[in-house]
Each structure stands twice: as structure tokens, then as C-alpha cells.
Amino acid sequence: MPFPLRSSKAILHVDGDAFFAACEVSLDPSLRGKPVVTGLERNIAAAMTYEAKRRGVTRGMILSEVRKICPDAVILASDYETYAIFSRRMYSIVRRYTPVVEEYSIDECFADLSGLRRMHRMPFRSIALAVKADLEKELGMTFSVGLGPSKVLAKAGSRLGKPAGFTAIAGRDIEAVLGSLDIGKVWGIGPNTAAYLRAFGMKTALEFAMKDEAWIKENLAKPQHELWHELRGTSVLPVAIPTSEPQQSIGKTRTFTPPSANRTFVFSELSRNVENACFKARRHGLAARYVSFFLKRQDFRRSGSEQRLREATSIPSDIIAAIEPEFARLFSSGTPYRATGVTLSGFEYASRQQLGLFESAAPDIPAEVYERIDILSRKHGRHAVFLGSSLAARIYRGKQTRNIAVKNIPGDPYTGRRIGIPFMGEVF
DNA sequence: TCTGGGGTCCTAGGACCC
């Protein structure tokens, strides 16, 4: 055996097949067997059943194209609240078998079954199959399941049997599985690393795993070194159980077409992203210590900066005030931009916020104003009230936005002027 | 998938301090 196992872990990976579309089918049995596609709200196919995939529907496809190649497609708007409920049920079913479950994404999880054979009175593969059977029976959809001595191998297993398959990779199987696994298909190896490794003549995961450790340390960084261990069956990536810590970051980005070189408009897009990110942060009761933002040019190059805020906040005007000088520094006039994005991080729970001795307890816009705004937003649609600095971006999109935005002219009680943010120039 | 949006983690280099 080329890879002596240095750990004896049993890791399970569970992956819902065509998850969003499968949730819809589970809720409406009349859809079973039909090509179902979600993504109506964005006019882009987000998820699709295997029936639709077989007819050529792919992710990101424009819906007019979907209707052309698959006229009988059932096209639905995404319903993330419902998918999240299915997701939580998935986790809780897996937790019947082990408490060590990592909620990796809405449709996937890892579970650590190590040491549980005796308790369940079954071999690991029987436990895995029992988990899979429970999930499929109770959620009304199929799952792809992988079992292996590490997360990376478990993930490779579930991918091999898609859809509805089960693949267990025992220590003695590793060599055969890796030998037919393309290097670029390994979880954690993206296009860049794959190209780098191919330049050294490695085509399969096996060739990578057979390299000696000194070479890996010499030529690669920590993430790839970890992958190397995992592929050899040595578990180094723990299955991470949820903590009570807040999430690391909240970001909002948006691409606009066509690209724009208009400073007012580009800044309004950024401002709008700030408002949306802050809205989400407040919904979670969080205040951010750091902000970063970027401007993406037409040629996809990005420039951006990150900075520490004087105090943790989720008030857009604070963030915009911090960002503005950096925006002025980075914005290059005459250059068309295609997207902006902002990320808040370094969160504290808003209730735990401490004010420093000289920090202001009364920012330009008091937190109570935002409590009212959040109530209005829930009542009248997501963003009924917004800053004047976001106006150009608000006008820019869609019918509903336009109706709302027209009411929000500068000087109007609910817009930027009243709220205290200087309105940056005229509407583009 | 000539490229949407939301995330996580890592690293190199500079600033600053002892």
C-alpha cells in the first residue's frame, strides 16, 4: 500500500442532488419527472433537475434559451427560505448518527463517524447507507454520499457517484481512485494550482499524492500541503462543528452592464452595496470593525482597499464616510468599471459594542433611525428608504426600483439630504 | 462556461516597535 494510513478516521460527505430544484419537486409531487428549473427572479437558471440537465439546460443559462431548448420546462422563482428549511432538516438527520457535523453549504455537509461502529453496531459503510436512506426517505430527494478516511477523499467519493450514488474509499482503494482522478477535479485544486502542477508533469491526483513531502513543502503552500495529506488518507482537515461566533464577513457586490466611467454612478453602486451589506449585518445584530471595497474594471482587474473603522458600526453613513477618500484615491476617471463590491468583517454583536472614551455615541444617523428604516424596509419592500448617495444606482435598475426611487429625490424627507449624506453630484 | 454573487483562508511585503 503506497499510503500507510496515519489516521483512522471515517469521514462522510453528503451532497443533495440538484438541491434547489429537488426541494421544489419534493414539495410538489406533480413536478416529479419533469424538467424543473429555478432562477426565475434573476432570469438565469440557478438549479435544474436532471431531467432538465439531460435536455441541455446548464447553470447560468438565460431563461429565454432554456425555454427554447426545453419548452416544457417548469421555471420557478428561487425560494431560499424553503431551501434553508430542507437544509436544516438534512443536518439534523445526519446528526442522529454523530454530533460532529459540519454545515458546509446549503446542500452539503461533512460528518465524522470515527469510532462509532460499536455504538451503531454496523460497519462504516452501513452507517453511511443508513444516513443516505433516511435522508432520501424523509426529504423526498436523492443524495450523493462519499465515505473515506479524510474530507477530501469523502468529497471525491460523493462526486464519483453523482447523482444518488454511494462510494466508499478505503485505504486500499486510494491508489486506484486517485489514478483515474484528474488533478483539476480534486476539491481544493482550482485552475491555477492545476495548471501549476501540470507544468511539473502531473495529470492525475495519484501523481500529486506520490510526490515526496519535501518537494511539496518546497514548491507549494499550506493549503496544497494539507490536500496532499488528505489525498493520501491522512486526515488533517477537521470536520468543523458550528460555533456561536458570528460569521466572518458580509459582502455585497454587483455587476452593471454596460460598464460605466461615470464617477457618480460608480460611487452610487458602491453606496448601494454598503447599504445592503449593513442591512444584512443589522438583521444579524452585528457591527463591523473593518470595511473593504473594490472597483472592478472592464478588463476584470480590481483595485480596492481595506481599513479599520474607528468604531464597530452597521450604519451606512459611517462606512461611506470612511470609504469616500479611498474611493477618490482609487477611482480613475475615464476608466470604465463593471462592478463594485464591499465587504464588512471583524464583527461584534451590536449589543456587546463598547464605546471608547472619545468615541461618539451620536453618529450622523442615530441607530434608532435605522431601526425605523429596517421596519419600513420589511413593510414596503426591501429598500424603500435609501441614501441619496445611492440614488443613481437605485434608479438604474428595473421597474419597481424606478417607482420607489422617483419618490426619493434629494430633499425628500426620506433621502440622503435629510439623512445627512452629501449627494454626490447630479444624477448621471 | 470570456466570467454572477456570497463566502473562507492564506501570503507577501511594508510599517512599526523593541
Add this chain to the structure above:
DNA sequence: TCTGGGGTCCTAGGACCC
């Protein structure tokens, strides 16, 4: 004022994932 070593924090950006 210059020199050297070492540590930590910050920032910009890369890479990858779903």
C-alpha cells in the same frame, strides 16, 4: 546616525469553494 535581528500588525491581493 547607522546597523542587525525578531516580532506583530496591517494591507493588498490571490486562490478556491458553492
